[in-house]
Amino acid sequence: MDLLELKRLQDPLKEKYRTNPNSALITLSATARCGEGVTCKIETGQMMAEAGLHPATGGDGLSVCSGDMLLEALAACAGVTLKAVATSINFSFQDAYVQVEGDLDFRGTLSVDRDAPVGFRDIRLRFQLDTVEPPEKIKTLIKLTERYCVVYQTLIKENAISVSINKS
Known part of the structure; x- marks a missing residue:
């Protein structure tokens, strides 16, 4: 991406946020659901990830x-x-x-x-x-x-x- 392409994408957003500051406030979210054992499934937007204990706390290292x-x-x-x-x-x-x-x-x-x-x-x-x-x-x-x-x-x-x- 070059400067012109970046500006083409961002300039309309910047102008919108200048004229309507409230439109720049967006709530991002993450959702997790408890899984098997001591794990939790995370929706990442692109895929599901399974988080678990780190090996230093008893995890098996198979989960993130x-x-x-x-x-x-x-x-x-x-x-x-x-x-x-x-x-x-x-x-x-x-x-x-x-x-x-x-x-x-x-x-x-x-x-x-x-x-x-x-x-x-x-x-x-x-x-x-x-x-x-x-x-x-x-x-x-x-x-x-x-x-x-x-x-x-x-x-x-x-x-x-x-x-x-x-x-x-």
């Missing part, structure tokens, strides 16, 4: 781990955002990789140690670019990718999550 899915969501969002930003600022690269790693202390989620955190302690997002662009332009690309990556911005901010129960 939700922690891995979180890191994958960050890698995917950062990669798509990187491409969109590169297109919009006319940044040229031959190849690009996005790698995400996160550190978990499984003592927390297994209730082995009350002081051990539950959740990722540290997450590292790395970009590997095959490019001849100057360092200043690379810095701009990464800065804008961080700014506009939805998953990255969600993870670095404190977000309110409401929990409710519907009984059938």
Whole structure:
């Protein structure tokens, strides 16, 4: 996709959102249904995925781990955002990789140690670019990718999550 194609797709949306800001607020959703054993089926939009326990918590490794899915969501969002930003600022690269790693202390989620955190302690997002662009332009690309990556911005901010129960 080139800059003109990206603009052709996004300019009408940007104008719509400028004139009617409420139209930009869209609720995304995910649905999961508990499955066999300690698994959960996730509707991903393209297919069904079965999430289960990570092997470090007793899983068999045959199901996807939700922690891995979180890191994958960050890698995917950062990669798509990187491409969109590169297109919009006319940044040229031959190849690009996005790698995400996160550190978990499984003592927390297994209730082995009350002081051990539950959740990722540290997450590292790395970009590997095959490019001849100057360092200043690379810095701009990464800065804008961080700014506009939805998953990255969600993870670095404190977000309110409401929990409710519907009984059938």
